[in-house]
C-alpha cells in the first residue's frame with residue numbers, strides 16, 4: 376500500500392520536486408509552472424537561480440503574476456546558459472537592431488511613396504496645364520477665323536460702297 380502511494384505521488388510530482396527528490400505537496404508553489412513533462416524548464420532555472428530562489432521569487436508575487444515570472448525566469452536562465460556572457464541581452468540587442476533596421480526601411484518606403492505621389496501630382500498638374508493650353512490655342516484659332524471672316528465681309532461692303540458711290544457719281 377505504501378509502495379502504491381509512493382508511486383502515485385511520484386507520478387504526480389512536478390518537475391522541480393522530481394528533480395529535488397522531494398514530495399510534491401498540494402500547495403507546491405512551483406508545480407503549476409514547472410510541469411513534470413518539461414524537466415528541462417526547471418533544470419534551467421535551477422541551474423541559474425537555484426530552486427529556493429525561484430520559490431522565494433514566486434511566493435512574493437501575486438498568483439496572477441507568477442506564470443509570467445516563471446516564463447521570464449526560464450527565458451533569462453536558458454539565455455544565460457546559451458550565452459554565459461551576454462545572456463538575454465544578446466537577444467534583446469538583436470531584436471533592437473531589427474527594430475531600427477525595420478524603422479529605417481519604413482522611413483525609406485514612406486519617402487519613396489511621398490516622392491511617387493509628388494511626381495504623380497506634378498504629372499497631373501502638367502496634363503491639366505497642357506489641356507488648358509490646347510483649349511486656349513483652339514479658342515484663339517477660332518477667334519482668328521471669326522476675325523478673318525469679318526474682315527472679308529468688311530472688304531465686300533467696302534467694294535459695294537465704292538461701286539454704288541461710283542454709280543452715283545457717274
Ligand SMILES: [Zn+2]
Pocket residue numbers: 388389390391392393398399400403404405406
Ligand atoms: Zn512540486
